[in-house]
Amino acid sequence: MRALAPLPLDKAAFREKYGPWAVIAGASEGTGECYARELAEMGINLVLISRRQSALDELGQKLKSEFGVDYRAVAQDLTEEGAGLRILDAAKGLDVGLYISNAGADNFVSFFEDSTESAHRLVRMNISTLIDATNGFGKGFLSRGKGGIIVMASGAGLGGQPNLALYSATKAFEINFAESLWGEYHERGIDVIGIAAPIMRTPMLLRTVPADFDLSEVYEPADVTHNALAGLLAGEPLQIVPDGPGQEKQPQVQADRKARLVAFVEFNKMFTGG
Numbered sequence: 506m507r508a509l510a511p512l513p514l515d516k517a518a519f520r521e522k523y524g525p526w527a528v529i530a531g532a533s534e535g536t537g538e539c540y541a542r543e544l545a546e547m548g549i550n551l552v553l554i555s556r557r558q559s560a561l562d563e564l565g566q567k568l569k570s571e572f573g574v575d576y577r578a579v580a581q582d583l584t585e586e587g588a589g590l591r592i593l594d595a596a597k598g599l600d601v602g603l604y605i606s607n608a609g610a611d612n613f614v615s616f617f618e619d620s621t622e623s624a625h626r627l628v629r630m631n632i633s634t635l636i637d638a639t640n641g642f643g644k645g646f647l648s649r650g651k652g653g654i655i656v657m658a659s660g661a662g663l664g665g666q667p668n669l670a671l672y673s674a675t676k677a678f679e680i681n682f683a684e685s686l687w688g689e690y691h692e693r694g695i696d697v698i699g700i701a702a703p704i705m706r707t708p709m710l711l712r713t714v715p716a717d718f719d720l721s722e723v724y725e726p727a728d729v730t731h732n733a734l735a736g737l738l739a740g741e742p743l744q745i746v747p748d749g750p751g752q753e754k755q756p757q758v759q760a761d762r763k764a765r766l767v768a769f770v771e772f773n774k775m776f777t778g779g
């Protein structure tokens with residue numbers, strides 16, 4: 506397994522800024538479960554969303570008994586039309602300070618041989634559902650004057666990748682979307698971070714790759730999600746976890762993207778008057 510140095514994270518400050526409730530879309534296993542566990546450890550209550558009600562109930566019960574947090578477990582397929590609005594319904598009446606758009610993986614496919622139905626499902630999950638959920642939670646964050654959004658994207662969103670045409674394209678959307686929202690709302694107390702995640706040892710990955718796949722260069726999901734939470738609190742717009750061909754250049758890519766974004770925050774004030 507590949508090591509990732511943990512970033513410092515002030516748990517009390519995190520709870521104060523993003524508590525008392527967090528919503529995780531795609532929470533039952535993998536990185537979603539890692540987010541849920543670390544947030545519960547910090548005393549943040551959870552709305553857990555994914556397709557398998559029983560897995561969510563089991564996780565919610567476990568975290569409630571270990572950490573004393575409250576939870577809601579809501580079964581929802583994120584690829585369905587209107588899923589983002591149903592995520593907002595699932596959290597109705599709760600003081601939500603954090604939304605994590607987590608689920609979003611896809612299998613390796615050949616675009617021309619595949620049907621466009623699976624492509625449209627991925628677009629609904631990674632784009633339409635993300636738009637509706639972040640728009641709704643963001644309105645709440647604006648009136649509370651604080652809040653956070655984590656978008657689990659992928660290194661595949663930093664450029665095109667064979668066999669991942671729709672995945673790469675939707676992850677590029679997620680990264681640009683998160684950066685744009687950071688640029689627009691960071692100065693108003695709302696933090697947004699896109700995570701260009703690396704290959705991680707999640708149950709989804711293990712179900713997908715061949716049995717002899719070399720796991721030595723794969724990251725632990727809990728290491729990546731910890732640093733994502735720390736990056737959000739630190740006010741970063743994008744975290745690229747080095748991975749794949751050209752990874753030695755990725756810290757510079759991250760720095761260049763942030764510098765460009767910061768410059769655009771000032772540049773756009775010419776157009777918006779603000």
Ligand SMILES: NC(=O)c1ccc[n+]([C@@H]2O[C@H](COP(=O)([O-])OP(=O)(O)OC[C@H]3O[C@@H](n4cnc5c(N)ncnc54)[C@H](OP(=O)(O)O)[C@@H]3O)[C@@H](O)[C@H]2O)c1
Binds near residue numbers: 557
């Ligand atoms: N694993 C990697 O190597 C890797 C690499 C780069 C980026 N990422 C990104 O990291 C995130 C998490 O990846 P992951 O590997 O943990 O796999 P994932 O399939 O994206 O996420 C798994 C979680 O999401 C839920 N889920 C999956 N499809 C769903 C759907 N249609 N509707 C509702 N919930 C759904 C699953 O629970 P249910 O089965 O109960 O629905 C499970 O809790 C994704 O955004 C992915 O693109 C992963």
